[in-house]
Amino acid sequence: MIIIAAFLAVITISIVIGFYFAVWKDLWRPIIRINDETINMDYVLRRMKYPETTSDITAMLTVITEEEFIRQGAPRYGIEVTPDEIDERLRDIARGSNATISESEFKAWYHDQLSATQLSDAEFRELTRTYMLAERLNEYLGTAMSVVAEQVHVYVIFLGSSEDAWAAIDRFEDGEDFSELARELSLDEETAEQGGDFGWWPEGGGLHENLEYWAFVLEVGQVSEPTLIDEDWQIYAICLVTEREDERPVEEEKLEVMKAGGAIFEKWLNNEWTTYILKGEDIWLNLSGGTFDDYTLQWISLKLLED
Incomplete structure (x- = not known):
């Protein structure tokens, strides 16, 4: 047993x-x-x-x-x-x-x-x-930390339809000046007066997400496709990247947005x-x-x- x-x-x-x-x-x-x-x-x-x-x-x-x-x-x-x-x-x-x-x-x-x-x-x-x-x-x-980041200098034209946006792109590609087109066509009076100049932007700094996507995939001198930025009002935008810097000091206001949104932490x-x-x-x-x-x-x- x-x-x-x-x-x-x-x-x-x-x-x-x-x-x-x-x-x-x-x-x-x-x-x-x-x-x-x-x-x-x-x-x-x-x-x-x-x-x-x-x-x-x-x-x-x-x-x-x-x-x-x-x-x-x-x-x-x-x-x-x-x-x-x-x-x-x-x-x-x-x-x-x-x-x-x-x-x-x-x-x-x-x-x-x-x-x-x-x-x-x-x-x-x-x-x-x-x-x-x-x-x-x-x-x-x-x-x-002293915050510097890759930034792009963006020019933007705001328009009332995708058809208007494509028409503006055609005119730009035919040789017309983007700033002059912004002064003539943009629905936003402030940026229109500046010839579409929307300033320098880091990722996560507060630029509309659709514009930010294009701003960081475009080469300098390229213009984006029409992108919807306000669905309720059907506002479209096209953007042009005129300059890019790998390390540029971030403006205080945009730095605060980056902090609040976790962009600096995400970069780390x-x-x-x-x-x-x-x-x-x-x-x-x-x-x-x-x-x-x-x-x-x-x-x-x-x-x-x-x-």
Whole structure:
């Protein structure tokens, strides 16, 4: 009987081990690696199952990657968040618009947060710390650093229809001066008086998003296609880029818009991506530790459907 029991125990252990390797081992594989830090598949899946997050897998991988960039990058500028500051932030969030919150109320709120997010206490606090680091890094980049950015000098004509806009383009391409066309045709009196001169603009500095798109894809001397900038009034615009500078000081008003909209912080994140990619190392990994692939993407999609 002892021999049979021992045999059954061995079989049971083998089944458990086999189940682990068949089902669980992939959950603990690293899917994101930045320098010496890795983030495993299980964490990504739990972040994606939270109702208020994106259902786009690559978007979530991007978010979590950039969170790690922030954690690793903030200390370079002397930016830190203490455990006491995390406690204070969590209590501020839990209190909401109330003047105070009791210890029991806070504990109940915190328990609900952990249940909803499926994060551990350490993971939730680390995520809170990351958000606080991001806030401080954004503030630092916008105030402590001398901000220069790529900028374009833009001329714009505002018109009442796409047909009018195309007609203006035809006249420009036939050799007429853009500034003279602006004075004659533009619906905006202020810019018309300036011959369409709309000033220097950095990305994220407050230029209408459709105009900004064209301003940064056009070569100097090129004119855009008609672009709709006011759907209610059916106002179209065409723009001409006359100059471009890679590093030009940003005007204070536009700098404030960049800060508020996160454009400076976004530029910093883009630089972090570029710096790491130039190392030639994979950031996102597949289930075998190699370059992220479609099979891994499909595997994640299936795992998300299981619950």
